[in-house]
Amino acid sequence: xxxxxxxxxxxxxxxxxxCESCGKPLQDEGKSLLNMxxxxxxxxxxxxxxxxxxxxxxxxxxVKVGIWxxxxxxxxxxxxxxxxxxxxxxxxxNPAVFYENEYGTIGQLYYLLGFHNLYGSWWYxxxxxxxxxSLVICSLDRVVPLYRALKKQRVTRxxxxxxxxxxxxxxxxxxxxxxxxxxxxxxxxxxxxIYEENGNIVAEKGRFSRWGPYVNHIGLIIFLFxxxxxxxxxxxxxxxxxxxxxxxxxxxxxxxxYYLYNENFEIxxxxxxxELYQEALMREGSSVVETYRTSAVLLERxxxxxxxxxxxxxxxxxxxxxVNDPLTHDGYSIYQVDYKLNELSEFSFRLQSxxxxxxxxxxxxxTVDLYDPEMSYDLGGGYVVEIEEYFPDYxxxxxxxxxxxxxxxxxxxxxxxxxxxxxxxxxEKSVVGVQTNEPILGENEYRLxxxxxxxxxxxxxxxxxxxxxPLLIVGGFIFMVGLIQxxxxxxxxxxxQQKGEELxxxxxxxxxxxxxxxxxxxISSNTNIAxxxxxxxEDELExxxxxxxxxxxxxxxxxxx
Amino acid sequence: MPELSSNLLLVAFFLYLLSTILFAVAVTxxxxxxxxxHFQNRSGFLGYVASIIGFLFAMGxxxxxxxxxxxxxxxxxxxxxxxxxxMMSFALVIIYTIYKSDILGxxxxxxxMLIIVYASMFPTEIQPLIPALQSYWLEIHVIxxxxxQGILAISFAAGLIYxxxxxxxxxxxxxxxxxxxxxxxxxxFVAYISLSIGFNxxxxxxxxxxxxxxxxxxxxxxxxxxxxxxxxGQLLTDQAMEPFLSAPSIIESNxxxxxxxxxxxxxxxxxxxxxAIRKPIGAVLQPLTKxxxxxxxxxxxxRAIAIGxxxxxxxxxxxxxxxxxxxxxxxxAWDPKEVWALITFLFYAAYLHLRLSRxxxxxxxxxxxxxxxxxxxxxLIFVNLIIAGxxxxx
Ligand code: HEM
Numbered sequence: 001x002x003x004x005x006x007x008x009x010x011x012x013x014x015x016x017x018x019c020e021s022c023g024k025p026l027q028d029e030g031k032s033l034l035n036m037x038x039x040x041x042x043x044x045x046x047x048x049x050x051x052x053x054x055x056x057x058x059x060x061x062x063v064k065v066g067i068w069x070x071x072x073x074x075x076x077x078x079x080x081x082x083x084x085x086x087x088x089x090x091x092x093x094n095p096a097v098f099y100e101n102e103y104g105t106i107g108q109l110y111y112l113l114g115f116h117n118l119y120g121s122w123w124y125x126x127x128x129x130x131x132x133x134s135l136v137i138c139s140l141d142r143v144v145p146l147y148r149a150l151k152k153q154r155v156t157r158x159x160x161x162x163x164x165x166x167x168x169x170x171x172x173x174x175x176x177x178x179x180x181x182x183x184x185x186x187x188x189x190x191x192x193x194i195y196e197e198n199g200n201i202v203a204e205k206g207r208f209s210r211w212g213p214y215v216n217h218i219g220l221i222i223f224l225f226x227x228x229x230x231x232x233x234x235x236x237x238x239x240x241x242x243x244x245x246x247x248x249x250x251x252x253x254x255x256x257x258y259y260l261y262n263e264n265f266e267i268x269x270x271x272x273x274x275e276l277y278q279e280a281l282m283r284e285g286s287s288v289v290e291t292y293r294t295s296a297v298l299l300e301r302x303x304x305x306x307x308x309x310x311x312x313x314x315x316x317x318x319x320x321x322x323v324n325d326p327l328t329h330d331g332y333s334i335y336q337v338d339y340k341l342n343e344l345s346e347f348s349f350r351l352q353s354x355x356x357x358x359x360x361x362x363x364x365x366x367t368v369d370l371y372d373p374e375m376s377y378d379l380g381g382g383y384v385v386e387i388e389e390y391f392p393d394y395x396x397x398x399x400x401x402x403x404x405x406x407x408x409x410x411x412x413x414x415x416x417x418x419x420x421x422x423x424x425x426x427x428e429k430s431v432v433g434v435q436t437n438e439p440i441l442g443e444n445e446y447r448l449x450x451x452x453x454x455x456x457x458x459x460x461x462x463x464x465x466x467x468x469x470p471l472l473i474v475g476g477f478i479f480m481v482g483l484i485q486x487x488x489x490x491x492x493x494x495x496x497q498q499k500g501e502e503l504x505x506x507x508x509x510x511x512x513x514x515x516x517x518x519x520x521x522x523i524s525s526n527t528n529i530a531x532x533x534x535x536x537x538e539d540e541l542e543x544x545x546x547x548x549x550x551x552x553x554x555x556x557x558x559x560x561x
Numbered sequence: 562m563p564e565l566s567s568n569l570l571l572v573a574f575f576l577y578l579l580s581t582i583l584f585a586v587a588v589t590x591x592x593x594x595x596x597x598x599h600f601q602n603r604s605g606f607l608g609y610v611a612s613i614i615g616f617l618f619a620m621g622x623x624x625x626x627x628x629x630x631x632x633x634x635x636x637x638x639x640x641x642x643x644x645x646x647x648m649m650s651f652a653l654v655i656i657y658t659i660y661k662s663d664i665l666g667x668x669x670x671x672x673x674m675l676i677i678v679y680a681s682m683f684p685t686e687i688q689p690l691i692p693a694l695q696s697y698w699l700e701i702h703v704i705x706x707x708x709x710q711g712i713l714a715i716s717f718a719a720g721l722i723y724x725x726x727x728x729x730x731x732x733x734x735x736x737x738x739x740x741x742x743x744x745x746x747x748x749x750f751v752a753y754i755s756l757s758i759g760f761n762x763x764x765x766x767x768x769x770x771x772x773x774x775x776x777x778x779x780x781x782x783x784x785x786x787x788x789x790x791x792x793x794g795q796l797l798t799d800q801a802m803e804p805f806l807s808a809p810s811i812i813e814s815n816x817x818x819x820x821x822x823x824x825x826x827x828x829x830x831x832x833x834x835x836x837a838i839r840k841p842i843g844a845v846l847q848p849l850t851k852x853x854x855x856x857x858x859x860x861x862x863x864r865a866i867a868i869g870x871x872x873x874x875x876x877x878x879x880x881x882x883x884x885x886x887x888x889x890x891x892x893x894a895w896d897p898k899e900v901w902a903l904i905t906f907l908f909y910a911a912y913l914h915l916r917l918s919r920x921x922x923x924x925x926x927x928x929x930x931x932x933x934x935x936x937x938x939x940x941l942i943f944v945n946l947i948i949a950g951x952x953x954x955x
Contacts, residue, residue, distance in 0.1 A: 037917070067914050074907040081897040081944070088896075102774075103811070119895045238891075270689045276630070279686040288689050323692035324888050335890040462890045472892070476879050483871045511867070514660065514860050537856040544855075551731070 008158070013145075015042030020152040023161030033535060034164040036508055039153075041145035060134045061141035069131050076127065080118035083110050132224045135217045143214045150207060155197035157495055157506075165495075167507035167516065169532025176498045182527040183496055190519055192494070200497040210510065212486020219479030226471030237332070237465035242409075243294070244345070244371075244456045248313075253463050254332065256301060259313055263295040265339060265459040292339050293322045294459040298329055321461065331465050338460035344370055344410045348452035349432075351383060351419065354445055361421075365451055370410035382422035385448065389416040394433060419446050492516050496529075505532050513537075562629035563687060570622035570643070570677070576615030577650065577674050583608030584666035588849050605663035612666060613654055619647040630687045632695075635703040637688050638945060642680035644704075645941065646673045648711030652865070656715055660861055664853050668718040675750055682757050698884035705876025706902075710937050712869030713909070719862035720930030727855050727924060730844035736924075740843040741831075743931060748834075749827030756822055760785050767801035769794040774810040781815055789818045816946070859923050862930045863916065870909050877902040901940040908936055 004012045010021035017027050018040025025034060034040070045061040048054045059065055083103055086095050095116055099107035114121050162168065171179075180201060184194055192203035230236045239252035243262040251258040268290045272281055281288060299313040319327040326333040348367045366377040366385055370392065377385040391405040394414035403414070414433035420426070429440040432448060492509040494516075505523075509516040513534060524531040587605030623644065626634040634640040653669045656662075690699075721743060728736045767783040771791035781791050783801075790796075790804025791814040808814035831842075838845055850858070881902065882892035893899065912929045915921040 063914055063917055067911050070907050070911045070914070074904050074911065077900050077904050077907070080895065081900050085895055276687055277689045280684075280688040283684060283686070289692060290689065291692055291695075324696040324698075326887070326890075333890070337890065464890050466886075466891075469886070469892075472882075476882075480871065480875060480879065483874060487867045487871050512860060512864060514857055534856070537854055540855055 008154075010152070013042040013148075015047035016040065017042075018149075018161065019158065020149045021154045022156065022158045023153070024158035025160050025164065032164070033166055034161065036165075036510075038142055038146050039149035041149040043141050043145050045141045057137060057141070060130075060137040063138065066131075066134045066138055069127060069134055073124075073127050073131065076118065076124060079115055083107060083116070085118065086116045089116075128224065132221060135221050135224075139214050139217045143211075146210065150210065153202075155195050155202045155495075156200050157202075157497065159499070162495060162497060162504050162506040165506040165508050166513065166536050167505075167520065167532050167534050169505050169530055170499075170502045171505075171528065171530040172502055174503050174528050176503050179503060179527050179529055180496050180498075183523045183529060186523050186526050187494065187519070190522065192492075200495070203494040203496075204492070206489040206491045209486055209489035210491045212482050212484075212489075215482025215485055216479050217482070219475050219477070219482055221475070222478060223472055223475030226468045226475055229468045229471065230466075235467045237463060239463040240337070241461050241463060242340075242458050243296075243461065244343070244458045248299070251298075251332070251334070251463055253465065258316070258329075258332070259299040259301060260334065260461070261297040261299060262459060263297060263318075265292070265294050265457040267292040267339065267341065267457075291322055292336065292459075293320050294336060294461065296321050296327055296334070296461075298327060298334075321459075326464075331467065333464045335462045335464065336459065337462045340458045340460070342455040343458050344413060344453065345456040346370060346452070346454035347413070347415075347432075347450060348454075349385075349448040350451045351379065351385065352447050352449050354443075354447050361446070367452075368415065370413050373415075382420070382425075384420040384427075386418045386420070386427070387415055388418050388429065390414075416440070417448055419444075419448065421446060490515070492519065494519065494523075503529060505529060507532065562625055566622050566625040566629060567685070569618050569625060573615045573618035573622060573647075574674060574677055576611050576618060577670050577677075580608045580611035580615055581667065581670040581674070583611055584663050584670065585849075587663040588667050588852060602663070605661075605666070608663065608666050609654075609657055612650055612657075612670065616647065616650045616654055619650065623647065626687070632690055633700040633704065634687075635707065636690055636694055636699065637683070639680050639683040639685045641703065641707070642683070642941065643677055645707050645710055645714075646676035646680065648707045649673045649676070649714045650711075651708065652712040652715045652869070655712070656861070656865060656868070659864070660857070662853060662857075662861060664722055664850055665715070665718060665861060667849065668722055669715060672714070672718060672747075675747065675754075678754050679750055682754060693888050696884065696888060698880065698887065702876055702880040702884050705872060705880055707876075709869050709871075709873025709876050712865055713873060713937060714865075714934055716862040716865035716869070716930040717934030719858055719865060720927035720934075722850050722853065723855060723858040723862060723927040724924065724931075725843050725846045726850040726853065726858055728843065728847075730841045730847060737841055737843065739928070741841050744842045745827060745831045748830045749823045752826035752830055753819070753823035756785060756826060757819075765801075766798065768797040770797055771795070771814075772810060783815045783818060785819055785822050787815075787818055788821055789814055791815070855923065859926060862927060866909055866912065866930070866933070870913070873909075874906060878906055897944050898940065901936070901944050905933070905936050905940060908933055 003014055004016055004026055006012060006019040006022060006024055006026065008019060008022035008024065010019055012020050012026065018025055018034065018036075020039070020041065025040075043061075045058045049058065083099065089095060089098050095111060099111040099116060101107075103110065110116060118124055177199065180199070184201060184203075187194060187203040190205070192205045194201055194203050237253035241249055241252055241260065243249050243260060245262055245265055248259055248261040250256050251260050269287045270277055270281060270290045272278070272287065274281075277288075295318070297318040298316040300316050301311050302314055316329060317327070321327050321334060321336045323336050326335040328334075346367055346369055348365050350363070350365055351361050353361050360381070362379045362381055362383055364379045366379070368374075368387070373387055373390055375387045379385065389403075391403060391414045392408050392410040392412075393406040394412045395404060395406045396402075397404045412434055414431065414436070416429060416431050418427040418429050424445065428444045428446065430444055430448065431438055431440055432450070437447070437450065490509050490511045492515075493507065495504070495506045497504045497506075505520070507516050507520060513536075517534060520532055523529055583604045587602045587608055590602060590604060623634060626640075635644050649669060650673045653666060653673075657666065721740075724736075724740050724743075728740055730737055730740075761784070765785065767787055769781045769783065769787070769791050771779060771781055771794040773779040773792070780797075781794070786802035787794075787796075787804040788806065790807045792807060792810035794804065794807060794814075796803055804818075808817055834842060853861075881899065885894060885899075886892040912926070912933065915929070916926060
């Protein structure tokens with residue numbers, strides 16, 4: 001493609017709108033204000049429109065498309081909050097029926113459209129991917145030309161460039177040199193950088209803020225990339241473990257390398273007599289948990305590599321895990337998330353004779369560990385208690401018409417015992433559970449009397465490893481730097497140029513024109529240079545005055561008629 | 562200490578009122594040309610001073626309550642909402658130093674006062690913190706977010722100024738109706754506050770027995786006469802009003818009832834004002850805004866967003882994520898509150914990009930400023946009270 005040579009001698013890339021060097025408008029010769037976006041530099045998306053690559057490039061570099069992507073994400077995200085997402089519905093609920101039961105037909109539709117898992121849906125992911133692509137392309141499309149144009153700009157600018165700036169003014173009959181010198185001093189004080197050429201100056205300030213958007217977009221790209229890495233194995237661990245008091249369990253997600261020992265779990269409630277909170281606690285009507293904590297010991301398993309040899313557990317560290325204070329080691333964090341108080345852990349029984357005349361029943365207590373019961377207990381003298389079946393969390397399966405267990409947690413333990421005695425060597429069966437203790441067939445001669453119950457506290461911990469965090473932190477940090485850079489500074493330029501008898505002033509800023517005008521006020525109150533006008537503001541006020549005049553006339557004629 | 566604290570807030574409230582009055586005098590009163598040829602008016606400056614002193618008293622409330630409670634008072638609806646209003650006044654104090662705009666003060670301060678009173682309709686006693694909130698990140702995250710939102714709220718005031726300034730109220734069209742709707746919404750809040758205080762003073766209370774969403778009998782209290790009663794509700798209180806309608810069980814019918822009361826009384830209030838002034842309310846406000854050029858109002862609204870957006874992003878998203886990683890084990894949980902913070906972020910990002918295109922400065926931009934503030938208030942009120950998620954407010 002051919003390059004464009006400007007009358008100032010500078011050779012501009014094909015597609016340039018405003019000469020990079022002198023600022024002469026190359027494409028439109030009109031009178032209206034110059035469109036200063038990207039300094040009128042040639043952008044790929046505005047220049048090449050032929051191949052498929054061009055079309056894709058142009059599509060994603062368009063700000064309009066970018067805005068559509070953002071708006072679609074916004075609306076979609078909003079939809080996801082109408083009803084709870086599937087991970088927030090009560091545990092154990094079947095989403096297929098939950099939404100319909102709870103929210104009626106609309107809820108069912110919500111579920112059928114997949115909105116119950118909106119943020120994990122393919123199309124939401126696709127929108128985020130489109131955002132990423134758009135960010136990369138739109139930034140590349142603009143930042144390179146913008147950089148070129150800002151680097152190549154000359155001090156002396158073409159007439160058409162100055163006149164068609166938003167802020168423009170002329171003064172006559174001044175001592176040009178002297179006034180420019182005075183103005184330079186004012187602008188120096190305002191921390192402008194001054195460049196001089198042939199007695200003309202351009203004062204520039206805050207150019208670095210022009211890179212703000214690109215820096216923040218890069219940060220965003222890094223962040224999105226980091227968030228995507230999560231889906232690769234080994235980058236992310238999300239496991240739950242339940243640990244009982246005094247129990248040691250392998251830390252899931254660590255391939256058996258680490259173990260966690262729960263020394264003690266405890267819970268503290270707010271003191272209801274505390275004057276400070278009394279009123280609030282009364283309103284609450286129930287006690288409020290202040291803290292819950294697991295005194296945990298992290299152990300590392302070290303076996304010497306010999307198969308079958310006993311493993312050694314070496315203590316790594318101990319830590320009181322609380323909400324907001326996880327145990328961290330080797331990239332893993334173990335968080336306090338939940339707890340269960342008073343979970344059944346042991347039942348104790350004594351064997352008794354129902355009729356009380358069946359000879360000497362040994363007076364031995366048996367203790368059944370509800371987590372992992374032994375199946376047989378020999379009481380001596382021919383008395384043996386056997387466990388035929390054990391359901392830690394008994395339910396009756398309606399479908400198969402048989403008893404079964406819902407979970408392995410002893411929330412509703414049910415035991416079927418077979419008691420063998422000298423008089424009944426085949427044994428007699430009974431079923432024992434929470435508030436049940438009955439013979440299975442007819443009457444039994446012996447009965448296992450519940451003599452003790454032990455309970456345990458259980459702590460729920462989450463194991464987390466997230467190797468994407470460093471990338472997210474870097475991305476987030478760069479994003480913030482760019483955001484601040486672009487938002488809290490603006491790029492201002494003030495041109496002072498001698499044009500024969502006249503002294504021309506023009507100004508441009510990428511934002512905050514009122515602040516630019518204040519700088520001009522400082523110049524005009526310290527020199528004889530006249531205050532330039534903000535042509536946009538002036539036009540607007542003029543239009544308003546005309547409109548008002550017309551309306552007043554209309555009303556006047558109304559009155560006449 | 563709690564007593565002192567609430568008295569300080571009361572003083573702050575009256576200083577805000579004083580500041581509003583002074584700004585009003587500044588905008589309507591005579592102006593004097595100073596040496597540089599600028600129009601100036603002393604009462605504008607005094608209004609500014611009053612807003613600063615008011616802000617300092619409000620911070621006095623904040624600090625004394627912090628000391629009394631042992632944690633920053635930003636952990637329930639009253640505390641957060643009041644703090645948001647205080648941060649709006651803080652934002653005004655900052656932005657006034659750049660633009661010296663009295664009209665901005667006049668539009669901002671009443672909103673600040675309204676939000677403070679609205680906040681105090683919620684239970685105001687000091688509450689204990691649940692374990693998830695016991696972290697210094699509570700302070701860092703919430704305070705930064707509130708500062709950001711407070712500054713963003715200024716763009717609402719400036720956007721409203723722009724709209725009132727440029728719209729031709731002699732016509733009857735969508736734009737006029739739009740501005741009137743904004744004003745009507747504000748009046749609904751006024752109505753809600755008056756009704757709450759009124760019925761509370763009168764000691765009104767109605768108790769219902771009803772069938773809740775799980776098909777069980779439950780009790781519900783109504784602070785205002787029930788127009789919309791609960792599902793299969795039975796009035797237990799003597800001499801209370803019987804409801805005309807009954808709500809389905811999944812809706813908190815007493816809240817719905819309050820909303821209905823506020824909207825209807827807001828409408829009544831609106832029409833009373835219209836009857837008195839015989840033109841749109843915007844038309845009465847318009848002369849006040851003539852002192853500012855539309856360009857200046859537009860820039861003001863943009864500037865507030867340019868300043869507030871990074872702070873909001875830092876507090877509402879980045880600090881939020883850091884804390885969530887510590888307290889909830891993961892930095893992002895798609896909790897409704899979080900999602901609405903993301904929506905706010907995306908909305909203002911879209912706004913900033915729209916302003917890159919022609920035709921999106923001025924009026925359209927001003928409407929966006931209003932919508933942005935509506936999203937913030939929606940997140941504060943609706944999401945907190947109705948779609949409550951992991952964020953255990955209120
Ligand atoms: C949520 C995602 C995004 C965020 C948070 C974001 C943020 C920003 C911010 C803060 C600015 C500066 C605006 C100003 O100072 O007025 C900006 C500018 C810009 N953004 Fe984005 N952006 C996002 C997505 C996009 C996308 C998808 C595109 C592509 C079409 C895009 C294209 C641009 C352009 C062209 C600029 C102007 C650059 C300049 O003035 O030199 N942005 N962006």
